[in-house]
Amino acid sequence: QVQLVESGGGLVQAGGSLRLSCAASGRTFSTYAMGWFRQAPGKEREFVARISWNGGITYYANSAKGRFTISRDNVKNTVYLQMNSLKPEDTVVYYCAADKVSRVLVDIRSSYDYWGQGTQVTVSS
Secondary structure, eight states: OOOEEEEOOEEEETTOOEEEEEEEOSTTGGGSEEEEEEEOTTSOOEEEEEEOTTSOOEEEOTTTTTTEEEEEETTTTEEEEEEOSOOGGGOEEEEEEEETTOOSOTTSGGGOSEEOOOEEEEEEO
16 A cells, blocks of 8 residues: 655745645565646536656646646655746646556546645646
8 A cells, every 4th residue: 555645735826836745655665657737616526647667757737738747756755846937727726646556647647646745836826
């Protein structure tokens, strides 16, 4: 079992930056692919980014490409999401997630086994 705890959310002005962190418990973090999703009230949870177990492969949703960067530190058991050039439409709750077996379909919720509780990001215009 892996527990994931997100942090780093908050209020930022449009055009600003935030770095989200997701700290994982357990010894198996370094073997898991990790992802970030986000969800607005009343909407489906949507994929943002994913990173392979060793950090060598990353994937991004079109909305994140060029603005967001996912990274990980397997010594610290932490995955990060650096978000730049934030827009008001980025105002949602962000969730990190862990995939135990590095599934092929990287952008769907069912490919992830563990989820954090979420962290709110609010971008003011």
